[in-house]
Amino acid sequence: MVSKNQIKLITALQQKKFRQANELFFAEGAKVIGELLQSDFELYHLYETADVFPEVSASIKSRISESELNKISALSTANNCLAVFKIPKQKPLVEKGLIVALDDIRDPGNLGTILRLCDWFGVEQLVCSPETVDIFNPKVVQATMGSIARVSIHYIDLKPILENTKLPVFGTFMDGKNIYSEKLPPEGIVIFGNEANGISYEIEQTVKNRIAIPRFGKLQQTESLNVATATAIVLSEFRRS
């Protein structure tokens, strides 16, 4: 049985302020929940319409009806399980390896896709400006497809980090150097900017290495690539070399 208070809590967790106040977030579906259960994330409570995770102790799980699950789900079609996890304490950023920094990414789908790309390309740390969409937003959690369990995420002011780092700082700009002919290092911080405005002026000042993805279209009219596809191409270039 699911109590009214439990339903109230989960519904509240759709909003950032309640996630922060309770230090909790939720994930849906066997794939994402399964990956979180195998990671360092700590389960707070699991709700299942059937016995999806028999390994989870009965003391922290409840049966839920399909109609109740549909009511609290953030998805248009609810899955067969929903799990509330504790938001982990943010680890200190370690200036090592390839790091991705996001300057005010607003779209949950883009953030989720970028996190998946970090996971694929072995980027172990993702740094987000405070204005970037919350990684524990249910839509982002869903779009990460479980990668959220394997990449360390840091919300922090980008400027002091970028000004003081010993790592080389990269950013993509239309007038940057052709990424295909640059020698890219195994370590560095690569910045991607907001969907509408790109990298902000303040952050641009910290970029020593301006790179560009060349265009090949005959008409040269396409203004820009979507930020998630640009991230895919840039991370691929860093790793292939």
Added chain:
Amino acid sequence: MVSKNQIKLITALQQKKFRQANELFFAEGAKVIGELLQSDFELYHLYETADVFPEVSASIKSRISESELNKISALSTANNCLAVFKIPKQKPLVEKGLIVALDDIRDPGNLGTILRLCDWFGVEQLVCSPETVDIFNPKVVQATMGSIARVSIHYIDLKPILENTKLPVFGTFMDGKNIYSEKLPPEGIVIFGNEANGISYEIEQTVKNRIAIPRFGKLQQTESLNVATATAIVLSEFRRS
């Protein structure tokens, strides 16, 4: 003034069967409409809340109120203009250059992003299996950001094309050859598969060149890249070489 019949027509054009029956589709917003007006697409009728396109003849445009536009819009927040265009006759496929083939892509956002990538990387022809989401779906039209005006799109059975082409046929598979070490030609057909199932068995038989995007994550648990990000990386590799 906008008549009831005009509103009825536009609302109907949200559905594929009515788009096909009327040979019409619609686009929204100054950016996308502007690019279509500059292309070979033929304008059927323009609706504006203000004078967005003064160059369009008064005989094929109408003023519309914001509330009316909101009613017929396919967007969550309507723009200041909506235009109905004629669906062009499908051109014959020319076996030349780099061609992208899609095997049952279902998500409108993915199709729109892939079309934008084709435009960016100078892929002039996109071939879609009949089960692929309709390119004239309003969500796809919006996601293309105007690229729909510059890439020729063909809905056709993939199998006979792929079996009979003189061009080399490529497809991405987990067990394919490392794309970073392959010599990729300037001409060829590259297939991308359905979001859930990948390239179908029938189509897989026509692929002579199996390629793979290597994973770099320590844990090697990410199952696959999103099809649009995979397209970004593969097209970038074809063009860089």
